[in-house]
Amino acid sequence: GGGHDEREQTLNQLLVEMDGFTGNESVIVIAATNRRDILDPALLRPGRFDRQIVVGYPDVKGREEILQVHAKNKPLGPDVDIKRIARTTRGFTGADLENVLNEAALLAARNNRSAIIEADIEEATLKVIAGPEKKSRIVTARDNFITAYHEAGHAVASYNLKTQEKVHQVTIIQRGMAAGMTIYRPDTDDRTVSRTKMREEIISLLGGRCAEELFTDDISTGASNDIERATSTARKMVTKYGFSKKIGTVVYGSDNDEVFLGKDYGHTKNYSEAVAAQIDEEVRAIIDKAYSECLEILKAHADKMHILAKYLLKYEKIDGDDFDKLMKNELVVDVSDIPDEIPPYEKVETQGSENN
Template identity: 50%
Template sequence: MNNDKEPQNNPVNKNLMIWAAILAGFLIIASMFGGSTATSSQDGISYSAFRNKVTEGSIKSVSISPDKIVATTKEDKKLVTVPIEGDTSLYPFLEENGVDVQGKEAEQTSLLTYILVNSLPFLLILGVAFFVLRQMQKGGGSGAMGFGKSKAKMLTEKHGKVTFADVAGIDEAREELEEIVEFLRDPQKFSRLGGKIPKGALLVGSPGTGKTLLARAIAGEAAVPFFTISGSDFVEMFVGVGASRVRDMFEQAKKNAPCILFIDEIDAVGRSRGGGVGNQNDEREQTLNQLLVEMDGFEANEGIIIIAATNRPDVLDPALLRPGRFDRQVVVPRPDIEGRVKILEVHMKKVPLAPDVDPRVIGRGTPGFSGADLANLVNEAALMAARRGKRLVAMQEFEDAKDKVMMGTERRSMVMTEDEKKMTAYHEAGHAIVSVHEDASDPIHKATIIPRGRALGMVMRLPERDSYSYHRDKMHANMAVSMGGRVAEEIIFGYDKVSSGASGDIQYATKLARDMVTQWGMSDVMGPLQYEEEQQGYLGYGGTTRSAMSDETAKLIDKEIRDLVEKGYKKAQKILKEHEDQLHLLANALLEYETLSGVEIDELLDKGEFHRDDKAKKVSTIKPTIGSLIPKAGKNKGSKIGGPSIEGA
């Protein structure tokens, strides 16, 4: 970036000079009054009392000056009095009483000292007032009177340079922005064919996908000034402050053009106008109006490129998104497997790796992870290796970190009774058996009865490859898998011993069925119509709302949702009753080994045993004795659509 433009005046030096002047003034005052400290030990008396003491013979000598008389007693004590003007009897009176008389000239004050003494108070008042006003009007909105100033900061090399080499996994978005940087470096290359530089680019993507990182990379690559500000820095409770900050921000940018201006979280100020009431809304709308005018109004802002980032493009004002303001909307998606591998390789450069670490294996097992998630995964693996006293981060640490990020931290200290462990083991085995026998279900990655987070146990399934759509057969399979735990409890322990552990599974299945009926048109009875739609309020509170419909239609929707969930329940019942021996086998394996991988589960169900550490592990098939099973509530963590499926205990 361009660092050639150094500030003409150093504000630190100015402040030091002001403080030095104030200190010098106080020193002058101290020196002025310091001369009178010598008389602080002298007692003042009246003129008549002075004459009485002379008469009494207690005065040894006097020093007479035009403005005062200093008498010294026989005890060497100083007495000060003021003579009476025109008193000619003083000298004869002193001689009669034998007092030694000394004369002294009046002290002469120079003209410069006189001027300094009389003007110093005014100078001090002016200095303090000047200093306070400078503090109040300090730029950046930090002073008491500077709240109308822009809070935009110029990014420099000292903030840590990031380049496009540090951005991986989002190649298309990076190429779009590389073109803007190239335009700034060589505008003639495009302008000779009639092309114009884009005025703005809007980065759109889920949280953690790298929007801000892309902006920092542009700052590192572009040889022009780069200003950064957050959308929340514009809005204040005072009407007009936000608009003033927008004007000041663009004035700063014009002085440094060509330059790039990055506005993070622009949805804080760019929401659609017309919602809400009160002064807060008036202030936000005035700020947005000023932003619209500055971006594309009567006065052209040549050489200023606006780059903004948001994860809520649906709430932005249409006037903000039109060409001429934001000419490009650059989607920053979650990375695919190739992108995840590249992102892992970037973050792994900072970590000492063991030879067995394979970024592709880790990338294949982390579908749906964003760039921030992958950075957190590498960091957790490094911390885990450090806690274990290792010098290198091995594949085992990455696997354990992945489980921690996906499923939560293990709670081995949690005390569970044997009956609770059996209930959990059969619940998770029910999920796993249904998943194995459902062709459309994702493969099992791991099953465990070790409590993690708020769940007593869980079965985690991972897709074999990245998927970009959700098919009907997979939805029905997921509903059957989610009902597998509840059905297993009912088959093994009886109707009266069914626990509340399946609450999250039921919630997941109900939501999935509702979406199928009301939003995705996957009900033969209701047809391919949308009955519910996403609602976004002014303050950002979302949710679904039903369109206008009759009571009869609402009853049909509720009936269809129930039929879909019960269909999954019956399918799970059929599978588990047909494969009850596998249910017992897997539950006993979980009770004995606590955690099984997907490969181990497949091998166990196929051969009756599995291999771990090159040793065959056999599992007993003893059916459990049903004790006093006490249902436990609230121990469930539900599945996540679009990510790893987790069925809780």
């Protein structure tokens, strides 16, 4: 937000050392930042930091090589495939990949194994993404029922959308702040995202809320993060990517306005209130259309919804291969002991003192 903080002092010192008037040419200045948007333009003028190297997230080849470095001193079992791990960890940084192998080694040691197996890698990956499983927390039968149908809604909706990634695991065991999770396995490292894929991503995100509406007697707060992400994606489609025919191929708003004055104080809106109302209408239209399409998908596959939700209530999780078989009617499971109706609210009995 301004003032004489470390940023200005470092800038002044660098400019003094890089003025070019001294005869010493043996000093090379190397600097790194993850906030290039707030750098003073004076630093990037010709004669100063001439060579700029962008270090982004590693691609699949880079992830494989990073994993090989961190796996050198760790015994790996015969079922561990470094290439497969690299394919399923898109978006991981080098530190994340190191953490995965370290966590896997700890899991193997705790289970008195002499080598890391595939199950250790799987659990370590989920632990890095969302935190450890919280099996000790007592969850009511009603909450479990809602979570099972919520996560089943995400999984079944994604399975029936052409552009969405494959389901890697569905679980109703709490991790971090999430009551359950539907985890996907990316098949490619595509950097560009099409309009169709973004629209179907919104449909998938709304799968949990749609499932609650269709298969439980109420809707819950569990979909708050899904709705937030869906709304953010829809707004970017309209204001950033030019995906709206009504609004046009124009960018509305900017994330880089006057950063030295502070994010809130320096942000200026470069469109009128009339356009703002149109943007809101378009965002609402995208969300409403996606919601209705998601409801139709889940209604058409209600039988799969019931089987998957009951499977989760019985076994707490299902991996990608079994999920795929379940969707194709290739996996037979006995869930006749799981109730069809949502359990009632559980009343907590409290013992008070008697008044004499």
